[in-house]
Amino acid sequence: xxxxxIISNLLTRQDTWRGRSRRLPxxxxxxxxxxxxxxxxxxxxxxALTELLPQQLGIGELSLLLPVIKKxxxxxxxxxxxxxxxxxxxxxxxxxxxxxxxxxxxxxPREWLWAAEQSIRSGALLLAWARPQAPSYADLRxxxxxxxDSSSAAFLFSPVKALGAPSPVALRLELESSEVNQMLxxxxxxxGVASGAQLQLSLGESCTQRTNLAQLPADRHHxxxxxxxxxxKS
Amino acid sequence: xxxxxxxxxxxxxxxHFPLLPLETLLPQLPREQPPKPIAIIxxxxxxxxxxxxxxxxxxxxxxxxxxxxxxLALCPELVVAPRQIELEQQRLQQxxxxxxxxxxxLTVHSNCGLWLEISGCYKLFKGYNSLLQELHNRLQEQxxxxxxxxxxxxxxxxxxxxxxxxxxxxxxxxMEQRLFSTALSKLNTNARQQQxxxxxxxxxxxxLLALPRSALSRRFGRELILYIAQLNNDKPCNAPRFxxxxxxxxxxxxxxxIFNKESLLFPMKTxxxxxxxxxxxxxCHCREIEWQFEPLIGEPAQMRIQLSSxxxxxxxxxxxxxxxxxxxxxPRSIEQIILFSDQFVEAPQGMGNLDLFGDNSCQQQxxxxxxxxxxxxxxxxxxxxxxxxxxLPEQASTLVTPGKQINTALDNRLKAPxxxxxxxxxxxxxIRNQQLYxxxxxxxxxxxxxxxxxWWQSEQQRDYYLACDSRGARxxxxxxxxxxxxxxxxxxx
Numbered sequence: 057x058x059x060x061x062i063i064s065n066l067l068t069r070q071d072t073w074r075g076r077s078r079r080l081p082x083x084x085x086x087x088x089x090x091x092x093x094x095x096x097x098x099x100x101x102x103x104a105l106t107e108l109l110p111q112q113l114g115i116g117e118l119s120l121l122l123p124v125i126k127k128x129x130x131x132x133x134x135x136x137x138x139x140x141x142x143x144x145x146x147x148x149x150x151x152x153x154x155x156x157x158x159x160x161x162x163x164x165p166r167e168w169l170w171a172a173e174q175s176i177r178s179g180a181l182l183l184a185w186a187r188p189q190a191p192s193y194a195d196l197r198x199x200x201x202x203x204x205d206s207s208s209a210a211f212l213f214s215p216v217k218a219l220g221a222p223s224p225v226a227l228r229l230e231l232e233s234s235e236v237n238q239m240l241x242x243x244x245x246x247x248g249v250a251s252g253a254q255l256q257l258s259l260g261e262s263c264t265q266r267t268n269l270a271q272l273p274a275d276r277h278h279x280x281x282x283x284x285x286x287x288x289k290s
Numbered sequence: 291x292x293x294x295x296x297x298x299x300x301x302x303x304x305x306h307f308p309l310l311p312l313e314t315l316l317p318q319l320p321r322e323q324p325p326k327p328i329a330i331i332x333x334x335x336x337x338x339x340x341x342x343x344x345x346x347x348x349x350x351x352x353x354x355x356x357x358x359x360x361x362l363a364l365c366p367e368l369v370v371a372p373r374q375i376e377l378e379q380q381r382l383q384q385x386x387x388x389x390x391x392x393x394x395x396l397t398v399h400s401n402c403g404l405w406l407e408i409s410g411c412y413k414l415f416k417g418y419n420s421l422l423q424e425l426h427n428r429l430q431e432q433x434x435x436x437x438x439x440x441x442x443x444x445x446x447x448x449x450x451x452x453x454x455x456x457x458x459x460x461x462x463x464x465m466e467q468r469l470f471s472t473a474l475s476k477l478n479t480n481a482r483q484q485q486x487x488x489x490x491x492x493x494x495x496x497x498l499l500a501l502p503r504s505a506l507s508r509r510f511g512r513e514l515i516l517y518i519a520q521l522n523n524d525k526p527c528n529a530p531r532f533x534x535x536x537x538x539x540x541x542x543x544x545x546x547x548i549f550n551k552e553s554l555l556f557p558m559k560t561x562x563x564x565x566x567x568x569x570x571x572x573x574c575h576c577r578e579i580e581w582q583f584e585p586l587i588g589e590p591a592q593m594r595i596q597l598s599s600x601x602x603x604x605x606x607x608x609x610x611x612x613x614x615x616x617x618x619x620x621p622r623s624i625e626q627i628i629l630f631s632d633q634f635v636e637a638p639q640g641m642g643n644l645d646l647f648g649d650n651s652c653q654q655q656x657x658x659x660x661x662x663x664x665x666x667x668x669x670x671x672x673x674x675x676x677x678x679x680x681x682l683p684e685q686a687s688t689l690v691t692p693g694k695q696i697n698t699a700l701d702n703r704l705k706a707p708x709x710x711x712x713x714x715x716x717x718x719x720x721i722r723n724q725q726l727y728x729x730x731x732x733x734x735x736x737x738x739x740x741x742x743x744x745w746w747q748s749e750q751q752r753d754y755y756l757a758c759d760s761r762g763a764r765x766x767x768x769x770x771x772x773x774x775x776x777x778x779x780x781x782x783x
Binding site: 111112113114115116117118119122131132134138139140141142143144145146147148149154155156157158159160161162163167170171174175178179180232233234235236237238239265266267268269272 | 671733
C-alpha cells in the first residue's frame with residue numbers, strides 16, 4: 057500500500073522522466089512570432105536563463121522581447137545595465153507599462169550578479185546586459201540555478217564574442233541581421249535540440265530604398281531664421 | 291446610572307514593576323559570573339538610600355530604604371548604581387506600548403506601574419486567564435519583573451497589588467475580600483490621617499468603609515471621601531489615557547562599545563522589534579527609518595532606509611538594514627545605537643497578510659525587490675523611464691527614481707517609428723565621401739520628421755531621419771537646421 061503511494065508520488069513529480077513520452081512538458085511563453093515558437097518548441101523557456109548574442113546593437117534584439125515584456129503584466133520588469141537609456145514614448149507605444157519597468161545600474165560585477173539573482177528570485181522578469189568584463193561560468197551557473205527555482209523567464213544579452221566560451225544557460229541564440237528588419241536566428245545551445253538550427257525572421261517591412269544626402273529636401277524655413285532683417289523685426 | 295453600572299463590571303489590572311530601576315540599568319552594567327549583588331540608590335532627604343536590589347544583594351540582608359553606608363557595611367562588594375529616572379520612564383513607555391496590545395484603555399503611573407482595563411478584551415483573548423498568561427509571558431520576554439493586582443477600579447487594583455504575578459482572575463468576592471482586608475497603612479494619605487486611623491482603632495480598609503460617610507467627611511476632609519467614592523465605583527477615575535507617541539525613537543547603549551558590524555545586528559534586531567510593536571499599536575506603516583550609530587568621541591554615522599511598501603515585520607527591515615550597513619563606514623567603536631522614524635502612513639484597510647487570493651503578493655514582491663535593491667545599490671542606481679509632455683526627445687523621456695512616477699496618457703504625436711534606445715547625449719556624425727559616418731557608413735532610409743522645441747530659450751529645430759548601416763542595424767539621426775550638423779540620437783533595437 058505504502059509502496060504504491062511512493063511510486064505514484066514519484067510519477068507525479070515534474071522531474072521524473074518516463075520512457076513513454078519523448079520529453080518533459082516544458083513551460084514556455086509565446087514569443088509573439090509563430091515561426092520562432094516552432095523553433096523554440098513552444099516559446100521562450102520559463103524557469104531558465106536565455107542568452108541572446110546579437111552581432112551588434114540596434115538590429116532588433118530588444119523588439120524580439122517586447123511581446124514578452126508586454127505580456128508580463130503586473131510584475132516588475134528589471135533592466136540591468138542597459139547599453140543606452142530606454143526611450144519612454146517608444147515603449148509606451150508598444151503597450152508596455154512604464155511603471156513596471158525598473159532600470160538598474162550596477163557599479164561592479166558583484167553588484168551586477170547580486171541584482172540579477174535578487175530579481176530572478178523575486179519573480180521579476182529580468183533583462184540583463186553583460187558587463188564589459190564578461191560574467192564567469194560560475195556566475196552564469198548561479199543565475200541559471202536561480203532561474204530554475206523561480207517561475208519567471210530571464211534574458212541575458214551578451215556580445216557575440218562570448219560564443220567562444222561555454223555557457224551553462226538553457227538556451228543560447230545568436231542574432232544577426234544582414235538587412236533592415238530581417239533577423240537571422242541561430243540556435244547555439246538548446247536542450248534536446250542539436251545546435252545550428254536557423255530561422256529567418258521578418259520583424260517588419262523590408263526597405264531597400266536608400267536616400268542620398270544630396271537628395272534630401274532643402275530646408276527653406278531655416279533661411280528665414282538666419283535672415284537678420286526678419287530677426288530684428290520679431 | 292447606566293454608566294455606573296458599566297463601571298461595576300470593569301476589571302482593572304494594575305501592573306507594578308518593582309525592580310524597574312534595576313532592570314533598566316542592567317544591560318549597561320558589566321555582566322559577571324557569578325552575578326554580583328547590585329543595588330540601585332536614590333537621593334532621599336540628604337541621604338542616599340537603597341531603592342531596590344537584586345536577589346544576590348537581598349541574600350546579604352540588603353533591603354529597600356537602607357542607607358547606602360549601612361548597605362555597604364552589610365555587603366562590602368555591593369555594586370551601587372544611581373537611579374536614572376529618564377531611562378526608567380523611557381522603559382516604562384516601552385512597556386506601556388507592549389501592554390497597549392492587550393488593552394486600549396491604559397494609563398501610565400509614574401511610579402513604575404501601569405493600569406489596564408481588561409473587561410473589553412475578554413473575547414479577543416478567549417478568557418481573562420489566557421490574557422493574563424499571555425501578558426505574563428510577554429513581560430518575561432522583556433526581562434522585567436512584574437507583579438499585579440486586580441480590582442473593579444484602578445485604585446482598588448493598586449491597593450490589592452500582590453507580591454507576585456497572578457495568572458488566575460480572582461472572583462468578585464475574592465476581590466472584595468482582598469480590598470477590605472487591605473491595611474490602612476497602604477493608603478496614600480498623610481501622616482496625620484494615618485495617626486487618626488490608629489486613634490480610631492481602624493486597621494483595615496473594611497473598617498474604614500464601614501463607618502458612615504458623613505462622619506468620615508467631617509473627620510478626614512473631602513479628599514478622602516472622593517478617594518473612597520472612587521474605590522466604591524461611585525465616581526469614575528479620570529486619569530489621562532496612554533497614547534503612542536507621534537514619532538518613534540529608541541536607543542540602545544553599550545558602554546563597552548561595539549567593534550564589528552556583525553555584533554551590531556543583535557541590538558538592531560531588538561530596536562526593530564520595538565518599532566514593530568509601536569507600528570502595530572498605532573496601526574500604521576512606516577516609509578522610512580533612520581539609524582544612527584554614535585561613538586563616544588567623534589561624528590556619528592547615519593543611514594536612512596526607504597521603504598516603498600508595507601513591510602512591517604522586523605525581519606525584512608533587518609535584512610534591508612543589513613544590506614545598507616554593508617556599504618556604510620562606521621566609527622571604530624559604537625556606544626549608542628538610535629533608531630528613529632517619523633514618516634508613517636496609515637495601514638491599508640483589511641489584513642494585507644491574510645489576503646486569500648494572493649492578488650497582493652505580486653505587488654508586494656515587486657516592492658520588496660525595489661527596497662532591497664535600494665538598500666544594497668543605493669538610491670541612485672535605480673530609475674524608471676517616464677513620459678513627459680515635451681517635443682524634444684531627450685525631454686519627452688526622462689528617468690526618475692522609482693515610485694515617483696506620474697502616469698500621463700499622451701497622444702502619440704510622431705507617426706514615424708521611434709527608437710527603443712536613446713543616447714544620453716546626441717553623438718555627432720561625420721560626413722565622409724558624401725556619406726554619413728558613425729562607427730560605420732550609414733544610409734538614410736526615410737524621413738524627415740521635423741521636431742521643434744525649446745522655442746522660449748534657444749530654439750531647437752531638428753529633422754529626424756531613419757538610417758541603417760550595412761549590417762541591418764537601424765539608427766535615429768537628426769540634422770539640426772540651424773547648424774546643418776548631423777547627430778545620432780537613438781537606436782532601433
